Amino acid sequence: MKRFLAKTYIWILLILLYAPLVFIAVFSFTESRVLGSWEGFSTHLYGNLLTGNMQGGAPLLAAVRNTLLIALAAALVSTLLGTIAAIGIHNLHGRKKQALTLLNNIPMINPDIITGVSLFLLFVFLHFSQGYLTVILAHITFCTPYVVLSVLPRLREMNPDIYVAALDLGATPGQALRKVLVPELKPGMISGFILAFTMSLDDFAVTFFTRGTIGLDTLSTYIYTDARKGGLTPELRPLMTLIFLVILVLLIVINLRQERLNNKNNKR
Amino acid sequence: MKEHIINIQHLSKSFGDKKVLDDISLYVNRGEFITLLGPSGCGKTTLLRMIAGFLQPDEGVILMDGKDIAGTPPHLRPLNTVFQRYALFPHLDVYDNIAFGLKLRKTPQDEIDKRVRRVLKLVAMSDYEDRDVETLSGGQQQRIAIARAIVNQPKVLLLDEPLAALDLKMRKDMQIELKEMHRKLGITFIYVTHDQEEALTLSDTIVVMNEGKIQQIGTPVDIYNEPVNCFVADFIGESNILKGRMMRDRRVAFIKHEFDCVDEGFGEDVPVDVVVRPEDIYFTTDPAKCQFKAKVNSCTFKGVHYEMWVDTDTGYELMIQDYDPYPVGSEVMLYIDPDDIQVMHKERLCNTLSGTVKDDQTITLLGGDFPIRNSFEPGTEVTVEVPFTSVDLLDNTEDGVLSGEVHFILYKGDHYHLTVKTDDGDSLWLDTNDIWDKGDLVGIRFKDKGIKIRSKDEQAQ
Numbered sequence: 001m002k003r004f005l006a007k008t009y010i011w012i013l014l015i016l017l018y019a020p021l022v023f024i025a026v027f028s029f030t031e032s033r034v035l036g037s038w039e040g041f042s043t044h045l046y047g048n049l050l051t052g053n054m055q056g057g058a059p060l061l062a063a064v065r066n067t068l069l070i071a072l073a074a075a076l077v078s079t080l081l082g083t084i085a086a087i088g089i090h091n092l093h094g095r096k097k098q099a100l101t102l103l104n105n106i107p108m109i110n111p112d113i114i115t116g117v118s119l120f121l122l123f124v125f126l127h128f129s130q131g132y133l134t135v136i137l138a139h140i141t142f143c144t145p146y147v148v149l150s151v152l153p154r155l156r157e158m159n160p161d162i163y164v165a166a167l168d169l170g171a172t173p174g175q176a177l178r179k180v181l182v183p184e185l186k187p188g189m190i191s192g193f194i195l196a197f198t199m200s201l202d203d204f205a206v207t208f209f210t211r212g213t214i215g216l217d218t219l220s221t222y223i224y225t226d227a228r229k230g231g232l233t234p235e236l237r238p239l240m241t242l243i244f245l246v247i248l249v250l251l252i253v254i255n256l257r258q259e260r261l262n263n264k265n266n267k268r
Numbered sequence: 269m270k271e272h273i274i275n276i277q278h279l280s281k282s283f284g285d286k287k288v289l290d291d292i293s294l295y296v297n298r299g300e301f302i303t304l305l306g307p308s309g310c311g312k313t314t315l316l317r318m319i320a321g322f323l324q325p326d327e328g329v330i331l332m333d334g335k336d337i338a339g340t341p342p343h344l345r346p347l348n349t350v351f352q353r354y355a356l357f358p359h360l361d362v363y364d365n366i367a368f369g370l371k372l373r374k375t376p377q378d379e380i381d382k383r384v385r386r387v388l389k390l391v392a393m394s395d396y397e398d399r400d401v402e403t404l405s406g407g408q409q410q411r412i413a414i415a416r417a418i419v420n421q422p423k424v425l426l427l428d429e430p431l432a433a434l435d436l437k438m439r440k441d442m443q444i445e446l447k448e449m450h451r452k453l454g455i456t457f458i459y460v461t462h463d464q465e466e467a468l469t470l471s472d473t474i475v476v477m478n479e480g481k482i483q484q485i486g487t488p489v490d491i492y493n494e495p496v497n498c499f500v501a502d503f504i505g506e507s508n509i510l511k512g513r514m515m516r517d518r519r520v521a522f523i524k525h526e527f528d529c530v531d532e533g534f535g536e537d538v539p540v541d542v543v544v545r546p547e548d549i550y551f552t553t554d555p556a557k558c559q560f561k562a563k564v565n566s567c568t569f570k571g572v573h574y575e576m577w578v579d580t581d582t583g584y585e586l587m588i589q590d591y592d593p594y595p596v597g598s599e600v601m602l603y604i605d606p607d608d609i610q611v612m613h614k615e616r617l618c619n620t621l622s623g624t625v626k627d628d629q630t631i632t633l634l635g636g637d638f639p640i641r642n643s644f645e646p647g648t649e650v651t652v653e654v655p656f657t658s659v660d661l662l663d664n665t666e667d668g669v670l671s672g673e674v675h676f677i678l679y680k681g682d683h684y685h686l687t688v689k690t691d692d693g694d695s696l697w698l699d700t701n702d703i704w705d706k707g708d709l710v711g712i713r714f715k716d717k718g719i720k721i722r723s724k725d726e727q728a729q
Contacts, residue, residue: 159353159355162356162358164342164355165349167321167322170373173343184359
């Protein structure tokens with residue numbers, strides 16, 4: 001009985017969590033314009049989405065392209081910055097290290113809306129014309145701490161002597177970094193990259209405040225505007241389903257990688 | 269004269285307030301196997317890392333082939349290091365680990381192949397080329413680490429406790445192999461270890477270090493037979509270290525008996541320390557040979573020999589090693605050969621401290637106000653001599669004038685000689701019959717007995 005209750009509880013929880021997603025996914029397979037009315041199974045919306053043959057098709061595809069480009073740029077730069085920062089933090093000692101780790105963690109807990117508004121004010125103050133660049137800079141800002149957080153454990157596990165061992169064998173500091181340190185940190189850097197990429201993908205608040213007035217839209221801002229204009233464009237349903245699947249796959253990849261790394265470490 | 273490949277002059281290094289190396293001077297002959305030996309924290313690894321170029325000295329120079337290498341970064345120094353925890357590159361296989369240095373030097377591929385094969389054969393790992401280094405055992409990883417270093421044909425090979433992580437049997441085997449490799453390669457080896465037995469087995473020359481200072485440099489035989497101070501005598505092998513008195517040349521008194529010895533030039537009636545190795549005290553049944561009598565207190569079988577503790581007729585405890593056991597409780601007659609008595613200058617006869625008189629009851633020393641009666645004006649700078657027996661240790665740190673930590677313990681047959689570090693890092697020495705453990709936190713107090721006070725002005729005059 002106790003087991004039954006526990007199982008029921010977990011199922012109710014899961015249903016509540018995933019119902020909205022399942023709802024969207026199910027209704028992405030019908031043509032009805034209004035969400036909630038079933039007009040028979042059809043993959044028509046998927047077809048429209050892929051061919052771009054739909055109402056507001058061009059801006060939507062532009063938004064998708066923007067989202068991916070911004071996420072890619074932000075993830076690349078923050079992986080680089082975050083890795084360097086992690087190496088720096090790792091080599092500090094005592095109180096300085098604690099202080100910097102804390103400073104790294106604060107932006108992650110900080111509400112997005114505050115990050116967004118403060119970045120907006122900063123850009124205005126600096127007379128930055130807002131657009132692609134500011135959005136990418138803003139995304140780098142909130143993505144970097146996540147990369148630091150995924151690279152630091154790799155550094156902690158690493159034998160600190162392998163870097164000096166490379167120097168000892170005749171590598172210049174640059175070569176030692178490229179040939180030894182980076183390959184060693186790569187798993188952490190890739191995890192950090194994926195994390196940064198997904199963080200950037202689903203951001204709304206920060207993008208909304210830093211995109212300026214040039215009409216730059218990412219998916220999240222596009223959907224927001226579209227929904228406010230009166231009703232959701234039906235083709236967004238398959239799109240959201242696809243995005244959910246992509247995120248799901250990425251998450252599974254991150255978790256599998258983590259598990260593999262843990263197993264490897266346990267074996268050692 | 270032999271050529272010095274490395275010459276270290278007046279090297280000092282501090283980390284924060286802690287001086288880890290203090291005026292180290294030392295030379296290394298070409299082709300020799302030299303060992304830096306000392307307890308952990310003595311500065312030996314720091315010294316090695318400075319030679320490798322990973323650390324910069326605060327003062328002093330390191331000459332290699334007569335040239336100062338201060339400005340040479342590690343990757344340009346013609347030496348290679350074998351690290352304590354191997355430091356193999358986990359993302360590369362055995363072959364690529366070993367070829368790492370050669371590839372950086374743009375060595376032709378066929379040459380790399382040839383040299384990697386040769387060193388793999390040398391370390392007896394020929395079939396392991398394609399193995400992932402993480403699948404190897406500790407001993408195998410160590411062999412690869414050695415191969416990775418020597419494949420570059422360095423002028424000097426630095427080894428930082430390379431065998432410390434291996435089990436005993438493996439360590440013994442690797443010692444023999446290292447010695448053999450040294451002979452074959454003809455490269456200078458600088459070896460760091462805290463294992464005195466390993467140092468004695470492997471080295472041409474041993475440098476004994478403690479607290480950032482060199483204690484003694486010599487061949488293993490010299491260091492073992494003629495330690496220059498109590499630290500070396502205690503650290504290398506087993507020993508009986510005893511308080512003694514040099515009566516005149518070739519005659520020394522300890523454990524309340526007089527013995528012939530071979531040491532000269534100490535002067536007459538001078539306090540000294542005496543070292544007698546436990547295997548150098550002999551049992552006899554001939555009353556004519558007997559120098560002193562004792563009663564066997566304990567007897568333990570140690571494999572090759574028996575280790576016995578005896579109480580002498582004069583109240584001292586001595587350790588004796590012999591192939592034959594003597595039953596506990598039996599009366600035995602003992603003698604020591606003059607050759608086997610090592611007489612050492614005492615490093616100090618009392619604690620000499622500088623301080624200021626606070627009032628006629630108090631003197632400020634080492635940052636604490638000690639109640640010591642005196643007849644000097646307040647504010648007078650004084651030198652205070654505190655005998656070893658006048659320093660009191662207390663269980664509660666709050667009860668003492670100062671607090672500190674027991675740092676080093678030496679058993680001297682009938683009492684313990686302790687080194688205590690105060691919280692400010694000053695050392696005090698004392699004799700006690702109480703049993704303390706290394707690392708005990710203690711309160712420190714002086715007994716107002718036998719303390720001598722001199723004004724510094726008086727000294728100047």
